[in-house]
Amino acid sequence: MKMTICHYFIRIGCAVMLLVSGSSAYADSSTHTGKGTFYDYSGGGNCSLPVSTTTLTAAMNATDYANSAACGGFIKVTNNDTGLSVTVRVDDQCPECAPGNVDLDQDAFAQIANLATGIIPIRWQYVANDQAGNLKLYFEGSSSQWWTAVQVRDHRYPIAKLEARLSGSSNAYTSVARESHNYFVAPSGLGSGPYDFRITDLWGQTVEIKAIQLMPGVELDSGTQFEVYDAANPANNSSTAAANTSSSGGAGATDWMILLLLGGLVARRLQRG
Numbered sequence: 001m002k003m004t005i006c007h008y009f010i011r012i013g014c015a016v017m018l019l020v021s022g023s024s025a026y027a028d029s030s031t032h033t034g035k036g037t038f039y040d041y042s043g044g045g046n047c048s049l050p051v052s053t054t055t056l057t058a059a060m061n062a063t064d065y066a067n068s069a070a071c072g073g074f075i076k077v078t079n080n081d082t083g084l085s086v087t088v089r090v091d092d093q094c095p096e097c098a099p100g101n102v103d104l105d106q107d108a109f110a111q112i113a114n115l116a117t118g119i120i121p122i123r124w125q126y127v128a129n130d131q132a133g134n135l136k137l138y139f140e141g142s143s144s145q146w147w148t149a150v151q152v153r154d155h156r157y158p159i160a161k162l163e164a165r166l167s168g169s170s171n172a173y174t175s176v177a178r179e180s181h182n183y184f185v186a187p188s189g190l191g192s193g194p195y196d197f198r199i200t201d202l203w204g205q206t207v208e209i210k211a212i213q214l215m216p217g218v219e220l221d222s223g224t225q226f227e228v229y230d231a232a233n234p235a236n237n238s239s240t241a242a243a244n245t246s247s248s249g250g251a252g253a254t255d256w257m258i259l260l261l262l263g264g265l266v267a268r269r270l271q272r273g
Helices: 002-023 062-068 106-110 251-272
Strands: 032-039 057-061 074-079 085-094 102-105 120-127 136-139 148-153 159-166 184-186 195-201 206-212 219-221
Touching (some): 057 062, 062 085, 102 106, 148 159
Parallel strands (some): 057 085
Antiparallel strands (some): 074 085, 074 120, 136 219, 148 184, 159 195
């Protein structure tokens, strides 16, 4: 009986752990702290975004990169020693960086610290992309009706979810899985098109883009954009906005996970005793 209890707690604890890790795979609205460094970036980052000649960029640590959920998001990075801030777009991943750390491109780092400093204490948070214009869609060059990969570009806030269906269909939207190179990929394809897309940002705001033709390798202007979200006064936002209350890590779920795992350890000790 003791062995059964032990296994029960361990299995439940592992299940909760998986649930928590899965629910945190998106950018969030909290303030992060860590270390800021710099590197010489010239494009080709993990986010698969075209190089910008007007936007400063950064590489996000692997934890907060969150399987590309950070890609294309704008973050305001502040040097805790000086109070100076710079806003950058997440274009790349820094696999060796610890959680909370940001590797800025050299020009961005130079705006908040002397390059000779090398490493600085920072805090950062996601902010609106005020340069966005209209939201864009881009089908990866080898996309077809049998294998479809689509990227969202120029979004005001980081993307939490993309759903698709054939245009004109009465079918429900189907969620398309995000991959680490910043594409939403349907391994069996989305069909011949045209498509309707429903896209959700980190605040829970949604936009629908309809009758999009499959045009691989062409950036498509959606003609729409997420609204500016008033985080200080959520009641002022439109009905399409529903903030992610679990985006800062899901404290409630984490507490349950810890309790269940502790229960498993207690049960194991009882079994040994």
